[in-house]
Each structure stands twice: as structure tokens, then as C-alpha cells.
Amino acid sequence: KQEVTQIPAALSVPEGENLVLNCSFTDSAIYNLQWFRQDPGKGLTSLLLIQSSQREQTSGRLNASLDKSSGRSTLYIAASQPGDSATYLCAVFNTNAGKSTFGDGTTLTVKP
Amino acid sequence: SAVISQKPSRDICQRGTSLTIQCQVDSQVTMMFWYRQQPGQSLTLIATANQGSEATYESGFVIDKFPISRPNLTFSTLTVSNMSPEDSSIYLCSVVDFRAAANYGYTFGSGTRLTVV
Numbered sequence: 001k002q003e004v005t006q007i008p009a010a011l012s013v014p015e016g017e018n019l020v021l022n023c024s025f026t027d028s029a030i031y032n033l034q035w036f037r038q039d040p041g042k043g044l045t046s047l048l049l050i051q052s053s054q055r056e057q058t059s060g061r062l063n064a065s066l067d068k069s070s071g072r073s074t075l076y077i078a079a080s081q082p083g084d085s086a087t088y089l090c091a092v093f094n095t096n097a098g099k100s101t102f103g104d105g106t107t108l109t110v111k112p
Numbered sequence: 113s114a115v116i117s118q119k120p121s122r123d124i125c126q127r128g129t130s131l132t133i134q135c136q137v138d139s140q141v142t143m144m145f146w147y148r149q150q151p152g153q154s155l156t157l158i159a160t161a162n163q164g165s166e167a168t169y170e171s172g173f174v175i176d177k178f179p180i181s182r183p184n185l186t187f188s189t190l191t192v193s194n195m196s197p198e199d200s201s202i203y204l205c206s207v208v209d210f211r212a213a214a215n216y217g218y219t220f221g222s223g224t225r226l227t228v229v
Contacts, residue, residue, distance in 0.1 A: 046219065105154055
């Protein structure tokens, strides 16, 4: 059974700082890995999707990497802003399970 | 990627009643899922909505409590039956379409925030 762990559970940084969120998974037979953002009481917004054959994806100030062999992904946020404050979740889609497993998320607070 | 309309966005319901949540997608998709997110927790998969057949429920979720319909490839409903305060959560519809050349990943609706009093 796939297990997805996100570290840290919470993170507070001053505005402008670069930061890294971590996601680890136990079963490397994945189809893709997806990073989401969730604002309080809202749905999930997809940030980046990395296929199993890819090593990284970039969108604006966000960069996500994937290392299947070690079961790890990182989400790098450059020059953080207060508007980046949210919970960030990673989800791993397993081919054999036919569905994704979600981590518990990292709650980010960026202080002005 | 698909665009999802989920209704209602929030509701406050009396215990013992039922609420039906609708999920409308702007294109045909192969897979639709229903998730629950209890306060302060991550997502828990309730079931996979299958077009034209009974939904596939995860452990701990049963059809009598969470009946699901999916009459076609663009629409699904989730009913939360005989509600109790423990059912207070955000309920989320999600879709994946594997028929595209590339998998666009999961797309989520905006969620339904349910409070049972």
C-alpha cells in the first residue's frame, strides 16, 4: 500500500525567502506525481504535474522535482510572497491501484 | 484540463437529513472520484464513481450512507444520508481523463463545505 509523507507539517517564513517542501512515497511504481495548493475551506488547485518519466517541472516561481528511485519529490518556491500562504499537498498516482494517494500536506505561512 | 462545477458550495443541515452534492464536468472524463476532508486533515477517498454501474467504495464507506450516481461521463452526485455532526467536512469531486495523449492529472471541484447541526 502506498504511503505518502510530507515534511514539514507546517512552515513559517518571512517574505522573500526561498523554500523547499518535501514529499516522500514508499511505492516507486508511480504513473505521476502532482502538487496541489489548497486555501482554507476551498478545493484543490493543481500546481504542477510530473510524469514518471520526467525529473522536474517548472511554472513561474515554482519548481517540482521527482526522484522515483529514492521515492522523493520536492517543491521549490522562489521569492515567497504572503499570497503563497496555503496548504500544499502532493499526490502520487499508482498504476496498479488506479488512483492517487495524498499526503497530509504542508501548511505554509509567509509573513510580510 | 477539465473544468468542474460543484454544487452547493456550502450548506448547514440538520442531523438525520440528507444532502445531495452535484458534480458537473465540461467534458467527458474517464474517472470521477469523491473525497472527504475532515477538519484539519488530508483527503480521504470515499469512492470511485463508475458510469452506468455501482460505485466502488473504499474501506469504511458504504453505499447506504454515501449513495453515488454517475449516469453519464460528465455528471455525478454524492448523497450524504442520515447525517450526524461527524459528517461535517468538505466534500470534493475530482476527475481524471486518461484518454488524452498525456495524463493531465487530477482536477478538483471547489468543494462543498458541510456543517451538520
